[in-house]
Structure formats: structure tokens, C-alpha cells
Amino acid sequence: YISLLPDDILVSILSRLTLKEAAVTSNLSRRWRYLWTNVTGLDFDANETLDSIAANPKLRSSERPKYINWVNRVVRQHKGPTLNSVRICFDLDKTSKCAIDNWVKFAVAKRAQRLELDLLENGEILRQPMRNYTFPYKHFSQCKSSRTQSSISIGLKCLKSLSLKCVNVNVGFVLSSCPALQYLSIHGSGDLTNVKVSGSSLVLKYLEIVFCLGIDTIEITNVNLVSFSYLGPTIKLIISDVPMLDEISIGEGYSGLENNENIKVFAFPEFPNLKQLILKVGAWDDDSLLEFTSLIKACPILNRFVLQVCVF
Amino acid sequence: MAAETGTPTTLTLKSNDDELFSVAESAAILSVTIRNMVEDGCAGGVIPLDNVDGKTLASVITYMNGISAIPADEEKKKSYRDKFLSDKDFETLADMVLAANYLNMSCLMDAVSAKIAQVMEKKSVGWVRRKFGIENDYTPEEEAAVKEEHKWTFEGVETDDDN
Numbered sequence: 476y477i478s479l480l481p482d483d484i485l486v487s488i489l490s491r492l493t494l495k496e497a498a499v500t501s502n503l504s505r506r507w508r509y510l511w512t513n514v515t516g517l518d519f520d521a522n523e524t525l526d527s528i529a530a531n532p533k534l535r536s537s538e539r540p541k542y543i544n545w546v547n548r549v550v551r552q553h554k555g556p557t558l559n560s561v562r563i564c565f566d567l568d569k570t571s572k573c574a575i576d577n578w579v580k581f582a583v584a585k586r587a588q589r590l591e592l593d594l595l596e597n598g599e600i601l602r603q604p605m606r607n608y609t610f611p612y613k614h615f616s617q618c619k620s621s622r623t624q625s626s627i628s629i630g631l632k633c634l635k636s637l638s639l640k641c642v643n644v645n646v647g648f649v650l651s652s653c654p655a656l657q658y659l660s661i662h663g664s665g666d667l668t669n670v671k672v673s674g675s676s677l678v679l680k681y682l683e684i685v686f687c688l689g690i691d692t693i694e695i696t697n698v699n700l701v702s703f704s705y706l707g708p709t710i711k712l713i714i715s716d717v718p719m720l721d722e723i724s725i726g727e728g729y730s731g732l733e734n735n736e737n738i739k740v741f742a743f744p745e746f747p748n749l750k751q752l753i754l755k756v757g758a759w760d761d762d763s764l765l766e767f768t769s770l771i772k773a774c775p776i777l778n779r780f781v782l783q784v785c786v787f
Numbered sequence: 788m789a790a791e792t793g794t795p796t797t798l799t800l801k802s803n804d805d806e807l808f809s810v811a812e813s814a815a816i817l818s819v820t821i822r823n824m825v826e827d828g829c830a831g832g833v834i835p836l837d838n839v840d841g842k843t844l845a846s847v848i849t850y851m852n853g854i855s856a857i858p859a860d861e862e863k864k865k866s867y868r869d870k871f872l873s874d875k876d877f878e879t880l881a882d883m884v885l886a887a888n889y890l891n892m893s894c895l896m897d898a899v900s901a902k903i904a905q906v907m908e909k910k911s912v913g914w915v916r917r918k919f920g921i922e923n924d925y926t927p928e929e930e931a932a933v934k935e936e937h938k939w940t941f942e943g944v945e946t947d948d949d950n
Contacts, residue, residue, distance in 0.1 A: 477881065477920070480884065480885065484884055484885065487900045488903045488904050489904070491900050491904035492904050496908060496909070499937065500912075501933055501937060503915060504916075504921050
């Protein structure tokens, strides 16, 4: 039966289970004892615990060390030479920097293609950026001679997808050290002021920036980006020479519900190929929405324009 | 070339129990193993597949034809895969995963692995042992040690030095 299958196939099967379930299979028999430590994806999911922390924040201080302990143990035990994906999802801030730094280094050294750090408070809200964990780029750019260092710089070149929530990170560093990156999503980073995504050598296709409150300017020029989405306060947005771009989503406001006091269209670039534009606007009292008609002029071949208004 | 004449090229595959199967090249090259043979020009006559029996190969070919007839629509491909695997018993799935591995067909490999994993989900150790005929060769001491090793699921405290 199943025991006739070779180890690599069993590992492929175990990789489809949740991490906890995969680990439980070590109880089956001697052959299964360490098989699970070769799984190709590590999803440290703790949704149930996060729900209970959201309901009772006092639990946070006792649950954090348990989560960190769990990840540390699995990271120590993992034997597979490489990983496809690593996902950390827990209410963690800069006080756990040491542990998270090690996990990021581990993921990168195992040449993970997808890395997600979702460190939202209670699993659902952004925290003050000064309390955020900071992406360890300083680690990555120091002591170039050591062996770990070279495995890390090779590892960064394998990264295709990076998703960071409540992590202070700098887009310029990420794009210059991860040349294979196709997907980048950043929520709540306090380290962004002027974001510049430029250069035809970049393979970045999807860029999402949500509630990074320090941003002044986002400039996207001369890249093969396919999709861009931005949610946050008003910024200066420059988009030019992005021929592959076919999906843009832009939301202004300080949170999903609250909107700016003055409805003002920021520098809306020209989209010669845009076919559909959906605009969700929150308006107060007698705000005029007429200004948005100018958007249509910027999109000469637009065939569908949807305006959704939430009046407060 | 097939594209020029308009008639699809057909390949002949031979199972390890000497059954012969005809399959359109466009469907067969879902297997990277077969595609490499075609590209190397080794596909002129009959392609021998030494690790796959006739029954499994017939099933894999049904899958190849079915999935390649679906245009680039991941949703539809997924629902075809689910339907294709829904009536397969465990023995057939095990043969399929071995064949998919040998033929280097990642989409089938992923789907069958997931299907087998589904059977194990949320099941006790004892149930999985019985279902899959796995013999427990741990000594009682070892078994206790393994259990102890896996108490970690959210237990014990390790503090962060940086705190």
C-alpha cells in the first residue's frame, strides 16, 4: 500500500497537509519519523490562537512565546534541502526581532520562492510603525565573505513572491537584491517615503502597497508591471512607460472606512489601454464628484466606468 | 510539422506489460519525460514507458486528453482534475502518483498528492495505520519519545534573547 511509495512521493503527499498534521505522521512508524521534516512548504498558521487573542488580548503575552517556540523547533528540524514557501502569521512586533531574523534567514538560505510575514496585531490590525519588526536587510548586506552570507545572497535571488504585513521594509533594497521577484505586497511599512520602481530588467508583475503612511511619492516608470494597487492617504503618483499594466486599483483614505475630507483627484496618469475603471468614493454632505469625469479623458478607450459612492 | 500540415502528430506509447496506446503529441507532451524524448528525436517509433502498466497508462492518457482539451482556464482544469480523481480508489491513486512522478507531470502529481493527503486529513494515527496498512515498528519507549517530541504544538516556553 502506501508504504510501497518512495520517500520523495510521500514527502510530496505530506506537503499537502497542514504543518501540524504532517508532523503528526511521525508517530506512524520508524520510516515516517523524519519524513515530514522534508516538506516543501512551511505554513505556520495559527488562526485559532489569533482569534482567541483578538477576543482576549491578555493572552498575547503567553501565546507569543509558544508560537515562537513552535516555529523555532520546526526550523531546527527541517531537513529538506530547499523550500517552496514559508509563511509566518502571528501577532509579533520588534520585540521578537531575534527570532524572526533567524526565520527569514532560514527561509532565504533554503531558497524559498515565496515568503510571507503577516505580523498584524491580533491578526487583523496595523500597529504603529515604530513598533514594527524591521526586515533584516542590514544582516543581508553585511559580512559579504562568510559562507552563510553567500547562501543568503543566492537565496534572495530565488525569491519570487514577498508579502510583508506590519514589517518595516524598503522597496529599493528588496528590488535590488531580489532580481527574480514577481510579486511584492507591503502593508503598513513605516520605512517608505519615496518609492521608485523603475528599470526594464525588473521582472516584477504585481505590486501592492497598503497603508504605508509615510509615503510621499510612488514613481513607477519603465517596468513590465501588470498590476498595481495602492490604498492609503493621498500621495504623488507617477506612472509612465508601463506598457503591460492592465490592472490598477487605487484607494485613498486612512483606513478602509474613513476617507479624505476633500475629494481631490491626484495626478492621474494617462492610460491609453485602460478598458475598465471602477471607482469607489466616500463622500461627505455636498462634495462634488464632477472632478472625477476628468479621469475619463485620461482613458481614451475606456468602455466601462463604474462609480460607487458611499455617502456619509 | 504538425502545425504546417494541419494533421495532428500521433505518438505510440508502450506500457511495461506491452500494451500499445495512440495519443496526440499535443496531449502527450504534458509529460516532460515524453516531451524531452520528442525534442531529442527519440519518438519516431514506439515510446517504451518501463515504469507504467497498461491499466495506469490508459488512465493517464484519459487525463492527458481531457485536460489538454480545456483551454487556458485554471478553474475548469481544476474541476476536471477533481472529477477525474473522484472515483479512483487508493490503489489506483498510488499507481497514478508513481506514473505522474515517472512521467514528470507536475499538475497530475500535485492533484493526486493532494487527493491522497485528503484521505489522511484530521485522522488519528491509528486510523491512518489501519487504512494504509502501516506497521507500527516503534518500541513502546521510542513511541513515547516521538510523542514527547511532538508535544511542541504550542507547548513549552522559549524566550527571545532580544526581549
